[in-house]
Structure formats: C-alpha cells, structure tokens
Amino acid sequence: MSYYAAALMNNLENAIIDIFEDLRNFVVTYEELLLKILYASVILLASYLLAKYLVKLTTRVMEKTSPPGKVKTVARGIKFAVVFVGAAIALTLLGIDMSGLLVATGFAGLVVGLAAQQSLGELFAGLFFMSEGSVRVGDVVKIDEDLGIVEDMGFLSARIRLLSGEIVRIPNSKLMSSKIYNLSKPTALRIEVVVGISYGSNISKAVNTIRRVLESHPLVLAEPEPKILVDSLGESSVNLKVWAWVPAKMIYEIKRDIVKQIKEALDREGIEIPFPQRVVWLRTLGGREAPEHSASRSA
Structure with missing residues (x-):
C-alpha cells in the first residue's frame, strides 16, 4: 500500500513540475508579447483618463463664456482625439501596421464623404457657427x-x-x-408704432399726448430720447411714427403696453383715430355733381 502511495505522490510531483515548467516556457516564449499587451493596456487606460480630465477642464473653463452647444462639441472633439491617439499608439506597440489601417480609413472616409456630402456640409457649418459664438x-x-x-x-x-x-x-x-x-445681444432696442389721427385733429396736441405717455412709462429709456414724427398723409389719416427705446428682453411686452396706453390717452383727449374713409361723387340728372362723404369700417 505504501508503494502505491509513494508512486502516486511521485507522479503528482512530476505533474506539478511539468505544469510550472510549461508555464515558465510560455512566459519566456511570449514575454515580449505579454509586455506589449500590458503596455498597450496602460496606454489605453491613461488616454481614457487623460481625455476625461481634459473634458472636465474644458467644460469648466468654457461654460462661463460659451454656449452649451459649443462646450459639448469641443469636449467631444477633445475626447475623441485623445482616445484615438492613445489607441493608435497602443496598436503600434502591439506590432500592428497602422499604414494599412490609415489607408482603409481614408478610403472609407472618401466613400462616406461622397455619400453624405450634405450632412458633412451641415456638420462643418454647425462647427463654424458654434465657434463664432x-x-x-x-x-x-x-x-x-x-x-x-x-x-x-x-x-x-x-x-x-x-x-x-x-x-x-x-x-x-x-x-x-x-x-x-x-435680439438678445443689445441691451436696448427701438420699438416703432404708427398712429393714425383724423385730418380734423390737432397734430401738436396728439404729439404732446403721445410724448407724455412715453415719458411717464417706467421702461421707456430717456436716452436715446423718444421721437414722434409726422410720417405721411394717408387716405384717411395723418400718420404719426413713434420711436422709443426699451430694454431688449422686454420689447414685446412693453410695445403692447405702449400701444394700449397711447390709444387710451388719445381717447381721453378727444383725438380721433379714424376708420378708412372715402369721398363719393354722385352725378345728378341736371349734369351737376355733388360730393357725398361716406365712412366705412374695414373688415
């Protein structure tokens, strides 16, 4: 019994020795390849971490002065470039010839470019537009x-x-x-309102009434000074052009409020904003003509 046990232990010892010997031979044989794989893995990991750090740094610096779309585009470009360079270095360490890959990539890029000229044009236009800011x-x-x-x-x-x-x-x-x-770039913008008054109304009184409305409005700027011009003589009214400068971000709300206040002020002063009017001439049987005034409300 002891003989068989000793033989078994001897065989087991020889097997373990053979395994370690094979492992040592494998390491010796593929030592260079294993080191290349290790170095390539380290480079890939380092390029990924570097890209992540540069993206955070770029985002933190640019988000104070640049639009989100531009920040995102630049960050993606940096990440892609760093990882691509890292992958190229890793493949070169592994002994892979990059020239063939570059040729294939260039050919594929040419095919894709021909098939997607419009999309690429949109892409480059977008990059240029975002960089312009x-x-x-x-x-x-x-x-x-x-x-x-x-x-x-x-x-x-x-x-x-x-x-x-x-x-x-x-x-x-x-x-x-x-x-x-x-319309968001300037701090102030000019609004324009055209007000038509009847030919029988006092123009100076209408101008002064509108000026008081503008001067009393809290959001109409004193500089540049509002202007009220007699612009034209229309078919049914004398047209006054009103210019006023207001904060850019509230231009539409202020314009609606000013139009409302001008209408109410003119009504209080008895200044008419006329409907479209026509003068119709009627020929009588005696060959004489007499004018007949008519006023019509536009539909």
Whole structure:
C-alpha cells in the first residue's frame, strides 16, 4: 500500500513540475508579447483618463463664456482625439501596421464623404457657427421670417421655438447663408408704432399726448430720447411714427403696453383715430355733381 502511495505522490510531483515548467516556457516564449499587451493596456487606460480630465477642464473653463452647444462639441472633439491617439499608439506597440489601417480609413472616409456630402456640409457649418459664438441657446433671434428663442444648437441643425409656440428645425447651412438678427445681444432696442389721427385733429396736441405717455412709462429709456414724427398723409389719416427705446428682453411686452396706453390717452383727449374713409361723387340728372362723404369700417 505504501508503494502505491509513494508512486502516486511521485507522479503528482512530476505533474506539478511539468505544469510550472510549461508555464515558465510560455512566459519566456511570449514575454515580449505579454509586455506589449500590458503596455498597450496602460496606454489605453491613461488616454481614457487623460481625455476625461481634459473634458472636465474644458467644460469648466468654457461654460462661463460659451454656449452649451459649443462646450459639448469641443469636449467631444477633445475626447475623441485623445482616445484615438492613445489607441493608435497602443496598436503600434502591439506590432500592428497602422499604414494599412490609415489607408482603409481614408478610403472609407472618401466613400462616406461622397455619400453624405450634405450632412458633412451641415456638420462643418454647425462647427463654424458654434465657434463664432454669435448666437447662443436662449437667445431671441429672427432668421428670415422666423422669430423665436434658440432651444438647441446641434451638429446638423438648430431648433427654434417660435413665439407662437411651434418648433422649427433650421439646417446649419441655412443659418450660415441667412441674415440673423439677434435680439438678445443689445441691451436696448427701438420699438416703432404708427398712429393714425383724423385730418380734423390737432397734430401738436396728439404729439404732446403721445410724448407724455412715453415719458411717464417706467421702461421707456430717456436716452436715446423718444421721437414722434409726422410720417405721411394717408387716405384717411395723418400718420404719426413713434420711436422709443426699451430694454431688449422686454420689447414685446412693453410695445403692447405702449400701444394700449397711447390709444387710451388719445381717447381721453378727444383725438380721433379714424376708420378708412372715402369721398363719393354722385352725378345728378341736371349734369351737376355733388360730393357725398361716406365712412366705412374695414373688415
């Protein structure tokens, strides 16, 4: 019995020795490859951590002065660039020839570029538009006939919420070629109101009445001074053009309030805002003409 036990222990010892010998031979044989894999893993991990740190640093620095869309774009670009460089270095350490990969990538990029010329054009237009910084998320803008608030600025398009509530998606290429009025940039904007008074009304009295309304309004700026001009002689009224400068962020609320106050002030002073009027000439049987005045309310 002891003979068999000794033989078993001897075989087990030899097996363990063989395993360690095979492991040592494997390590010796593939030592260089294992070291390359280790170094490549360290480089990938380091590039990821570096990219994460640079993204946080960039976001913290840029968010004070740049729109969120621009910050997000720059952060993504930095992360992609750092990780790509790290991956390229790791693959080079593993002995992978990057020239073939670069050629393949270039060919694939050419195919994708030809298939998506418009999308790439939108992308580059968006990057340029964000880097310019002329419009930010939250700004009130007028683009052609669309007036609203910028809700988002992406790689391919911008999303505008119109004052009526609808959301409009505008491609970045159109933004680059359109005339954009940013109503949030200036601190003050001019409002314009046209007031028509009847030909029988006293123009000076009407001007003074409107001036008192503007001077008493708490949100109408004293400088530049409001202006009231006799603009034109219309078919039914003498048209006065009213200019006043107000805080930009409240321009629409103030304009509605001023129009209301001007109408109420003119009514109190007995100054008529006339309906459209026409003078009709009637020919009588005796060949004589007599004018007949008529007034009609526009539908």
